[in-house]
Amino acid sequence: MPITEILSRNASLYGDKVSLVEINPELQEKHEVSWQEYELIETNPTASFRRQMTWCEFDATANRFANLLLGRGIKKGDKVAILLMNCLEWLPIYFGILKAGAVAVPLNFRYDAEEIKYCLELAEVVALVFGPEFVDRIEVIYEKVPQVKTHFYVGENGLAFAENYSQLERSYSEKEPEIELAADDDAAIYFSSGTTGFPKAILHTHNSLLSSCYTEQQHHQQTTQDTFLCIPPLYHTGAKMHWFGSFLVGGKAVLLRGVKPSWILKAVSEEQATIVWLLVPWALDILNALESGELNLDDYALEQWRLMHIGAQPVPPSLIRRWKNYFPTHSYDTNYGLSESTGPGCVHLGLENIHKVGAIGKAGFKWKTKIVDETGSLVPAGGIGELVVKGPGVMKCYYNAPEATAAVLKEGWLFTGDMARMDEDGFIYLVDRKKDVIISGGENLYPVQIEDFLHRNHAVKDVAVIGLPDPRLGEIAAAIIEVKPHCQCTEEEIREFCSSLPRYKRPRKIIFADIPRNPTGKIEKPKLREKYCAAHLVADQSQS
Template sequence: MQLITEILAQNARNFPDAVSLVERAPETGTRSSITWSEFYEESRRLSRALRMRGYSRGEKVVHLMTNCLEWLPYYMGILESGSWAVPLNFRFLADKILRCTLLSEAKVLIFGPEFVDRVRAVKPGLDAVVELYVFAGPEDQRPRFAMPMADLLSEGDGERARALPPVPLEPDDEAALYFTSGTTGDPKGVLITHGNLAFACEVEHRHHLQQPEDIFLCIPPLYHTGAKMHWFGNFKVGAATVLLKGVSPQWILQAVYEEKASIVWLLVPWAHDILHAIESGELNLEDYDLSHWRLMHIGAQPVPPSLVKRWKKIFPHHQYDTNYGLTEATGPGCVHLGMENIHKVGAIGQPGWGWECRIVDRKMQEVPFGEPGELIVRGGGVMREYYGNPKETAKSLKNGWLCTGDIARQDKDGFYWLLDRKKDLVITGGENVYPVEVENYLIRHEKIQDVAIIGTPDDRLGELVTAVIQLKPGMEMTEEEVNSYCLGMPRYRRPRIVHFGEVPRNPTGKIEKPVLRKRYAGIYSSFRRD
């Protein structure tokens, strides 16, 4: 199995003048692109420059940038140097940037213009480990404490630098440190190897069968394993990828049309927004030639079956797929629906290529068939460890199996259905309520745009099922309507409390339930049923 650094070199040899990456910025009306040879050379320049300064095998380099044309070449350059890439969430505030950088012990911090104020605010703390600050942005925005990226790259152009032999990399070598999204607590550093990355590349290609003519439209943030590992499918065959900086339905359809994109990975809210824009008449499909779009897939969260059914009515020719994964499994694909299994929409699927799955109880014993339990997975994408955290590592890695923390069940056909995270389970009056089941029921209502189910404390029942409902634009809904609609559910599952408001999601589409618990815990006045 080829390492991804080897695949990049191969693409530069085989497709030197073919477009590798396109960046579209609709707000500014700009479009730029680079070829595979330009991608490779930019990566090599950074790799050589880091090595000339002594940053190679075992060193860590923080990568703090929003999606842009340079993001992936810099990432690959860090890997080629033998250093660990440490991509950080672009929404991290200054304190989390400090915390993650200190945990990783990174000596180099590469950052874009969006992060100047945040980095400056915690620089005294960062100075405990960071030796070199590199600014990847316009010179007139560069802080004095940071070196221009152009100057660093030029150090990789010298005769001595170009004479450096490649760093020999092996599958067992450490490659990257990814921080979890923190939806259930503080982010943890997930240590990924070069073998993990190579395996993820193979999994994505086996699942979606990318060909050199495919064009992948990438919208989610690249710091996240989901976006990058879906990019791997096109990367493996030397196919082009378009980075779209913006999520409005018009921008997405315009990009698919003008770039002739054939594969688009969406998050649930974006798919909802596209459907609403079409159904409301805001967008007219006749304005776009979308005939080349073959695959729409969704991940990062449970997908309501009603959403996919609505999508197929408007786009009947689309293949559909969903992948389940997590950072600790090197991104998506450990469970995979499969493009041929549209009849199983709602399930997360079957074990992905090269993966095994089980449903177990608290003692790691398999539960009776069809019963809910914790999903555990095993395969070539399982992380090495939570870096610097042996206690959490021991909780999650058991005899080669990764404990996902997600509750699932398996049906008679061998498909897995995700019920919810173990920590999101609501226990009310002794009954287990899986939020995803209630959310999937409510989201079918024609007025509801998004919904989140949480548990809020109650002295008598332990917890009350609480719904936070975000309505579609221009819609109004009463508490009585929610009450009446929920009569179709078993009584114990019906929300006792309803709040109308925004459902916050992080950049990868996951509902930020800790935010909702903090916002609504102890507040029962909006709507309560006895």
């Protein structure tokens, strides 16, 4: 069945139950009242720091937007892009696109104007929905992308080149559009994170989106009574596909617009959240705030919080050990996935396997995994090879890129580009991205292993290890270290700390600097390489 049927069913079963809540804590702090006490200003939504809608309202809003799209000549299979910050309108717009039979194309809100133009052209988008934060960028390019014939603006003031979404959609029918949808129809195009250059367009069907609903719910056992706190950007598969487990059972989702530790704990407390998916930097920020005394757990009602899980990147085991010191009753899970596999869940640790912290886990619900060498043959137990996965959430293709598709999809198996190993119990451990392996003096160095070690240092807030060119060894490992606030650390102290590592694994260069991460928490290593490789070469030349 198409994934839109879940929304229609939820409206029927849970109509008056709250489906979505949006919280803007910056506005809340200005008013100095609790989220529940603040009166909703419906005529000026952006002035409200807490907005909500029921399942009936969610479904009706999606239907109205679907009928608006159809009224504007959008046909089944047409591509409609979404460029919005997380907000209450985001998901009804997404499902309205799907109900119209169109293909939803979420865009990264960090894209500059040229990247937006590139993605609109690559995905052959014919309509764009965007918010006030992006007006300047869209004004630069809208005339340069003539295929985008329709623009909808989600904001208060009108624009000369865009129709006002809020005013228009209210005038359209709440009746379900009469569009025949099938499970194998195209549903959404997601873009790869773009950490290796311009992003690829990843095409998914209704069936692959639906499969992620069941995978997530099987892994984390969501019920209608659960409340999911959603912090990551909705344009990314990670946030949305984790929410899909709650969506499947009619559970409430809270969209939090902000990542400060105090905001996260307050949202958990006041909205009675039971499930929170965090990125590594946010979890570290919470722990650092608790350890410094900036936050006190006694100030929050957190007894109902049952699950904290992390994905999007390797998780330092030391982080989870620290977390359990403060939250001993929490269930914990690690989720691994790619946008090409409909986000997280193709591999997961499992709530019962915290003793295997450090592993990403085993094959997820209805998924298969294997680890292969460069010829595609299985590597021996304990050996390092490329992780490949197979399951119902594998993408249909890279849109309009047959060669790129053929390079990663082989007989139904998705080649992830991640290097991994499997232990004697069948648990998979990520070693590193294939492209990030450092070859130094003929030895393979895996940055994640060095990063995990350095995370154990009490002064280290964040760390990234990259390869720098070296005339003798080919490459050397450089550790870029971000120190915790109010802590001091020297290069000599780091070198002494690393003395227990095998000599060939010790970073040969130590750099103290901030670690850039993208909105999904991944370290932006290409930026670090670009910055420090050039500086390293200049330094080498000046010394020679």
